[in-house]
Amino acid sequence: MINNYTDILSFDKKHLWHPYTSMTNPLPVYCVESASGVHINLASGESLIDGMSSWWSVIHGYNHPTLNNAVVEQTKKMAHVMFGGLTHKPAVDLAQRLVNLTPAGLDKVFLADSGSVSVEVAIKMAYQFWQAKGQHKKTRLLTVKNGYHGDTFAAMSVCDPVNGMHHMFENVMQQHLFAPAPQTRFEQDFDESELTSLTALFEQHHQSMAALIIEPIVQGAGGMRIYHKDYLKACRALCDKYDVLLICDEIATGFGRTGKMFACQWADITPDIMCLGKALTGGYMTLAATITTQQVADTISESEAGCFMHGPTFMGNPLACAVANASLSLFEQDDYLSKIAAIESQLKNNILPLKSHPRVADTRVLGAIGVVETHQPVNMANIQAHFVSQGVWIRPFGKLIYIMPPYVATSADLNALTSAIASALDQDNCFSAS
Ligand SMILES: *Cc1c(COP(=O)(O)O)cnc(C)c1O
Numbered sequence: 001m002i003n004n005y006t007d008i009l010s011f012d013k014k015h016l017w018h019p020y021t022s023m024t025n026p027l028p029v030y031c032v033e034s035a036s037g038v039h040i041n042l043a044s045g046e047s048l049i050d051g052m053s054s055w056w057s058v059i060h061g062y063n064h065p066t067l068n069n070a071v072v073e074q075t076k077k078m079a080h081v082m083f084g085g086l087t088h089k090p091a092v093d094l095a096q097r098l099v100n101l102t103p104a105g106l107d108k109v110f111l112a113d114s115g116s117v118s119v120e121v122a123i124k125m126a127y128q129f130w131q132a133k134g135q136h137k138k139t140r141l142l143t144v145k146n147g148y149h150g151d152t153f154a155a156m157s158v159c160d161p162v163n164g165m166h167h168m169f170e171n172v173m174q175q176h177l178f179a180p181a182p183q184t185r186f187e188q189d190f191d192e193s194e195l196t197s198l199t200a201l202f203e204q205h206h207q208s209m210a211a212l213i214i215e216p217i218v219q220g221a222g223g224m225r226i227y228h229k230d231y232l233k234a235c236r237a238l239c240d241k242y243d244v245l246l247i248c249d250e251i252a253t254g255f256g257r258t259g260k261m262f263a264c265q266w267a268d269i270t271p272d273i274m275c276l277g278k279a280l281t282g283g284y285m286t287l288a289a290t291i292t293t294q295q296v297a298d299t300i301s302e303s304e305a306g307c308f309m310h311g312p313t314f315m316g317n318p319l320a321c322a323v324a325n326a327s328l329s330l331f332e333q334d335d336y337l338s339k340i341a342a343i344e345s346q347l348k349n350n351i352l353p354l355k356s357h358p359r360v361a362d363t364r365v366l367g368a369i370g371v372v373e374t375h376q377p378v379n380m381a382n383i384q385a386h387f388v389s390q391g392v393w394i395r396p397f398g399k400l401i402y403i404m405p406p407y408v409a410t411s412a413d414l415n416a417l418t419s420a421i422a423s424a425l426d427q428d429n430c431f432s433a434s
Helices: 005-015 065-077 089-101 115-132 166-172 192-208 229-242 263-267 294-301 318-333 336-356 380-389 411-425
Strands: 032-036 039-042 047-050 106-112 140-144 177-179 209-214 245-249 273-276 288-293 360-366 369-374 400-403
Touching (some): 115 288, 192 209, 229 263, 336 369, 380 411
Parallel strands (some): 140 209
16 A cells, blocks of 8 residues: 555556556656645645636535535445446436426437547437438538547547547548638627538538537637637538538536536527536536437437447446436526626636737637637646646646636635736746747
8 A cells, every 4th residue: 555645656657647648758747635625635735726627527616515415325325236227316317407407309318428428429329310311321420620529439530630639540530521610709790701611511511421510619628719609500500401410519518617508508509419528427427418309319219220329337327427416406506607607707807818918829718718828838847837836726738728617716716726827927937948
C-alpha cells in the first residue's frame, strides 16, 4: 500500500495512462485527496476552486449530500443487476424524467455507459433505421468541422478531421462528409450565405446519407465555438427536406450549460436522436442516454432484425440511475436556470473585456461557459502550475483557456477563476514562444 502522496505520484508516473498523455514523458499531474462543493483539495495541501466541473459533469459541486445519499441508499438495495430481462425503479424513474425534460417527441430511451457509447448507439440507430426502410445506401454521416463526439471509432470518425485523430486512423475509419464549421457567432446577425456549402452537400449526397450529427450551439472539445441558432434551424430543415436523420450530441451542452436545459431549445428544434451524458449523474459516475422518437424506434423494431442491436453489460446501472435521478431532482427544486443566467452575466463582465489584452485573439461567453482564445498555444505545465498557485483548477488546451464552473459557484469563486485567467495572460512562461 502506498500512502505518501509523493509515492502515489511516482507510481502513477510509471504505470498509469492519463488522457492524451505520453507514458514515457508525461506532464505533471496533481494528486487529489478530496473534493467538496467547488473545491478540489490536493494531497499537497492546496484547495483549488474548480473551473472545469471535471469536464462539464460536476454541476452541483463535489461531495453533495443529496447525491451522496442517493448512492448510499441505492447501494443498500442493489448496486447492479443486468438489464436483459430485468428492470428496476431507478431506470424507469430516470427514463420518465428524460422523456418529460427533452423536447416533445423524444420518448424512447437507451441507457448507455458513456458519452462515446451513446454516440455509437445513435449512429447504429440511424443505420438500422434506413436498413429497416430498405434504403441500404444510406450509410454515410454528415457533420461539421471542429466537432467532437468522443474517442471510440464511429465517434472519432465524425470528430474534426484536422484537430481530431483522423490522420492516425485514416485507414481503419469510415470516411464521412464534412461541412465547414458554423461561422456566424451566437450574438451576430445570421449570414445565410454560410448555408451554401452545407446545402450543396445535402443536394449531392442525401441518397447516401443516414444522418447529420452535430453539437447544438456550442462545439466543445473541437474548439469551444459558439454558433448561431439559425444554423441549427437550417440543419433541421435540410434534414427534413432531404430525408436525413438529425442527431444532436448534447453530451456537453445538456442540463443547462448553455443557459437552456438543452441547447437545441435555442433553435426550437427536436432532433430525431439526442445523446446525453457528462452532467447526467451530476458528475458522480459514468452514464449516458440516447433518446429517440417513436418513429425511429418502431421502424427499427418492426424490421427484419426485430430489435436494436446493442446491449452493454452495465446498461441501466441502478447506482448511476439513482444518482442521475437525485441530480435531476436538485434541478427541479432549485431554479438552476436563473443561477446559470447570473453566472453568464458575471462571466460576460469579467471575461469579454480580456479581448483587449495583446495576447488574446477572442473571448466568448454563453451560459456557464467562458472562453479566452489566445494567439499562442499555452505552455501546459507552466500555466497549470500558475493556476494552482492562484488557487484555481483550470485546464486549457492549445490556444483555449476556458471555464465551465459548477452551477453552485459563488460570485467570489467566479472572480477568483477569471482573475487567475487574467493574471496568466501576463505570464510569458505560460505560453509557448511564437
Ligand atoms: C465528452 C463528449 C463526448 C464523449 O463522452 P465520453 O463520456 O467522454 O465518452 C461526446 N460528445 C461530446 C459533445 C462530448 O463533449
